[in-house]
Amino acid sequence: MVRGARPANPPDRAFRPVRTCVGCRKRASTSELLRVVATESEDGVFVLEPDPARVRPGRGAHLHPEPTCLALAERRRAFGRALRVTGVTDAGALWKLLGTSEGGAPPRPTSKVGRPT
Numbered sequence: 001m002v003r004g005a006r007p008a009n010p011p012d013r014a015f016r017p018v019r020t021c022v023g024c025r026k027r028a029s030t031s032e033l034l035r036v037v038a039t040e041s042e043d044g045v046f047v048l049e050p051d052p053a054r055v056r057p058g059r060g061a062h063l064h065p066e067p068t069c070l071a072l073a074e075r076r077r078a079f080g081r082a083l084r085v086t087g088v089t090d091a092g093a094l095w096k097l098l099g100t101s102e103g104g105a106p107p108r109p110t111s112k113v114g115r116p117t
């Protein structure tokens with residue numbers, strides 16, 4: 001008697017959601033990308049907030065957690081398009097998370113080397 005003639009498990013790649021990075025436009029699995037949601041503040045600015053757990057309601061944009069992709073996304077206004085928001089988007093929280101300051105320059109490490117005590 002042969003049991004299990006039907007494929008019980010889907011192929012490996014079936015359960016691997018893929019999204020496009022709003023910065024570099026490359027496709028990657030959701031585990032590699034940071035989900036970003038927009039929250040409208042009182043003054044009409046859409047504050048972009050990271051949603052690493054992917055639990056926030058509403059539309060989400062996906063981004064590689066890298067300053068280069070964030071810079072690209074901002075330059076292209078990709079967040080507004082991906083999140084269907086019009087107006088100003090504030091990516092300050094994302095820049096903070098990715099450990100760099102707006103403008104592209106990497107933060108200078110505070111060095112204590114060579115300082116006499």
Ligand SMILES: [Zn+2]
Pocket residue numbers: 021022023024025026063064069
């Ligand atoms: Zn990217």
